[in-house]
Amino acid sequence: MISAVALTLIGVLFVHSAAAYWGEIRYAESAPFAVKQLIYIAVSITVAYMMMRSPVLSTEKFWTLFYVVTIVLLAAVLIPGIGAVRNGSQSWIALGPLSLQPAEFVKVALIGKLAMSMKKKSGRKVWDWRHFALILLPFTLIMMQPDLGSAVIMIVSAFIVLFVAGYPLSFFSILGVTGVGAFTALILAAPYRLDRIKSYIDPWSDPLGKGFQGIQSLFAIAPGGLLGHGFGNSRQKYLYLPEPQNDFIFSIIAEETGFLGATAVILLFVCLLIAAFGIAIRTVGWNSCLVVAGMTSIIIFQTFLNIGVVSGLLPVTGVTLPFISYGGSSMLTTWLAVGAILHFSRKQKIE
Secondary structure: OHHHHHHHHHHHHHHHHHOHHHHHHHHOOOOHHHHHHHHHHHHHHHHHHHHHHOHHHHOHHHHHHHHHHHHHHHHHHOOEOOEEEEOOEEEEEEEOOEEEOHHHHHHHHHHHHHHHHOEEEOOEEEOOHHHHHHHHHHHHHHHOOOOHHHHHHHHHHHHHHHHHHOOOHHHHHHHHHHHHHHHHHHHHHOHHHHHHHHHHHOHHHOOOOOOHHHHHHHHHHHHHOOOOOOOOOOOOOOOOOOOOOOOOHHHHHHHHHHHHHHHHHHHHHHHHHHHHHHHHHHOOOHHHHHHHHHHHHHHHHHHHHHHHHHOOOOOOOOOOOOOOOOOHHHHHHHHHHHHHHHHHHHHHHHO
């Protein structure tokens, strides 16, 4: 809880800093992004608190209903007139001045449903083809948008649940080979994904096009040095790094606080990982353990993916940094995962 709150507060500060110039251009003031983020945080923490206190989280019926609702929303996104296209992906549902990204919520719903559907029999786990149907349905709908980043996070988190549940290593070996082939096919099927791989290998081949974001991110991180330029003194936020308050906010943190500040943020995520898996180990009930492990995997793997992208270790993929990036859907999803983790932690202490 301490790590989650600390990361969220850091996010508010750097959303304000990173989006200050964007706010002045779009709204003639520097506050709107930070103000909206505070509203998102208030709603998200309230929902997380309700989840933590609610006994229905321990029932499979709740996660089944949540899963079905998110699947319906994913399908609705693909309907012309309902789904909104942004940055080449039809991933949003416009709700007046607000927007909803169902792919974010289905990650939490799938993990909860998958974990709760696992059964034990005579001390052994029962493996069921329906587990793969649960994963494949949302994966297919997300890829139709398309949103490769959300799909990868969801798949990896789901497979971690299967691994903890006791699926054999031979299964994951076969799945790994199959997955590499499928992933290669997905890249070759969409020219823009292949362009991202090319720009990752050599961003300077198209510095003003496909390689622009990656290069500008490195231009933010590298000059930060040990201590950075100081809070609010980023140079890349002045329209060099596109929408720095979103996917590339870690670049601004590294630029303004340097190596030490960026390391402190990473260590907070490490503390969250250790504490959450400690809860998973101590929690009462096998299904509860799987839910906590899966929710933790969503947060940590998405963090790894985001920081890998902004630091040039991975190809550019549109994923947010949990707790920190600007956005309501991302913030609410992250705190939903935290609420589920805290629910089972609280349940373990009560029992």
